[in-house]
Amino acid sequence: MEVTGLRKTYGGRDAVAGIDLVVARGEIFSLLGPNGAGKTTTVEILEGHRRRTAGDVRVLGEDPGRAGSAWRARIGIVLQDAADAADLTVSEMVGHVAGFYPDPHKAGEVIERVGLSEKRNSKIRTLSGGQRRRVDVALGIIGRPELLFLDEPTTGFDPEARRQFWDLIRTLAADGTTIVLTTHYLDEAEALADRLAVVAAGRIVAEGTPATLGGRSGAEARVSWVENGTARTEQVTDPTDLIRRLVHDGADLSTLTITRPTLEDTYLSLIGASR
Numbered sequence: 283m284e285v286t287g288l289r290k291t292y293g294g295r296d297a298v299a300g301i302d303l304v305v306a307r308g309e310i311f312s313l314l315g316p317n318g319a320g321k322t323t324t325v326e327i328l329e330g331h332r333r334r335t336a337g338d339v340r341v342l343g344e345d346p347g348r349a350g351s352a353w354r355a356r357i358g359i360v361l362q363d364a365a366d367a368a369d370l371t372v373s374e375m376v377g378h379v380a381g382f383y384p385d386p387h388k389a390g391e392v393i394e395r396v397g398l399s400e401k402r403n404s405k406i407r408t409l410s411g412g413q414r415r416r417v418d419v420a421l422g423i424i425g426r427p428e429l430l431f432l433d434e435p436t437t438g439f440d441p442e443a444r445r446q447f448w449d450l451i452r453t454l455a456a457d458g459t460t461i462v463l464t465t466h467y468l469d470e471a472e473a474l475a476d477r478l479a480v481v482a483a484g485r486i487v488a489e490g491t492p493a494t495l496g497g498r499s500g501a502e503a504r505v506s507w508v509e510n511g512t513a514r515t516e517q518v519t520d521p522t523d524l525i526r527r528l529v530h531d532g533a534d535l536s537t538l539t540i541t542r543p544t545l546e547d548t549y550l551s552l553i554g555a556s557r
C-alpha cells in the first residue's frame with residue numbers, strides 16, 4: 283500500500299491534510315489518533331469507499347477509486363455492526379457472505395477460528411455484543427483477503443476473547459495477510475502492530491515501531507525503590523550506574539521498579555504537542 287499527499291476536504295475544511303504512508307505485504311500497521319483525527323476518512327479512501335480530494339493512492343497495485351470487483355475480492359473489511367440486524371444464524375450469514383468470493387475459506391473453519399462454533403446455529407440477533415463482533419471478524423476474513431482492514435475490532439470483547447483475536451490476527455499476518463488496524467486501545471496496538479502512525483488533525487504526527495515511537499526507547503527510565511522506609515525515585519537515561527551504586531550501598535532492592543513511558547504516555551504527549 284502506498285499513499286502520497288492524501289487529502290480529503292469536506293466543505294472547504296481538511297479532514298485529511300496530506301498523509302504519506304507505505305505498508306508492506308504481511309505487515310500489521312496500526313493507525314492511532316483522537317476522535318475526528320481523520321483515520322476513518324483515510325481508511326475508507328484506501329478501501330475504495332470514499333473519494334479523495336487529492337493525492338496518489340495504490341492499494342494491492344491499484345487505485346481504490348477506480349478498482350473493480352476483482353480487486354475488492356482481495357480485500358477484507360471488518361465493519362462495526364455489519365452483522366447486527368441479521369435474522370440469520372451464524373452459519374447462514376457466514377456461508378452467505380462466502381458466496382460473494384471466488385476462493386473463500388470454509389464457513390465452519392472461520393466460525394471455529396473466531397470461537398463461535400457453539401453458536402453456529404444461533405440467530406445473530408440473539409448473540410451478545412462481543413459475539414456479534416466475532417461474526418463481523420468472520421465476515422471480514424471469509425474471503426481469504428490479502429489485505430484486511432480492522433476498525434476497532436475488539437470493542438466489547440472479554441479479555442480472553444481479545445487474546446484469542448490477537449492470536450488470530452498474528453496467524454493471518456504470518457500467513458502473509460497485510461493488516462491495517464485502527465484502534466483506540468494502545469495495548470492492542472502495542473501487542474499487534476509492527477509499525478504504527480499517530481494521526482492528529484488530518485496529519486501524521488509520528489510514525490515508528492511500538493518500541494521507538496516518538497523517541498520512546500530513548501526516553502528516561504524512572505527508577506523507584508524504598509530506602510530506610512522512604513520511597514525514592516530518580517529519572518535516568520541508563521539505570522545501570524544507579525543500580526550499581528544502590529547495590530554497593532547495600533540498599534534493599536526487593537522494592538525496585540524500573541519503568542519507561544508506556545505507549546499511552548508517548549501517545550498522549552504526541553497528541554498534546556500537536557495541538
Ligand SMILES: Nc1ncnc2c1ncn2[C@@H]1O[C@H](COP(=O)(O)OP(=O)(O)OP(=O)(O)O)[C@@H](O)[C@H]1O
Nearest residue numbers: 292293296297315316317318319320321322323324
Ligand atoms: N461525510 C462527512 N461530511 C463532513 N465532515 C465529515 C464527514 N466525515 C467525516 N467528517 C469530518 O472529518 C473529520 C475526520 O473524521 P474521521 O471520521 O475520519 O475521524 P476518525 O479519526 O475516524 O475519528 P474516530 O476516532 O472518532 O472514529 C471530522 O472532523 C469529521 O467531523
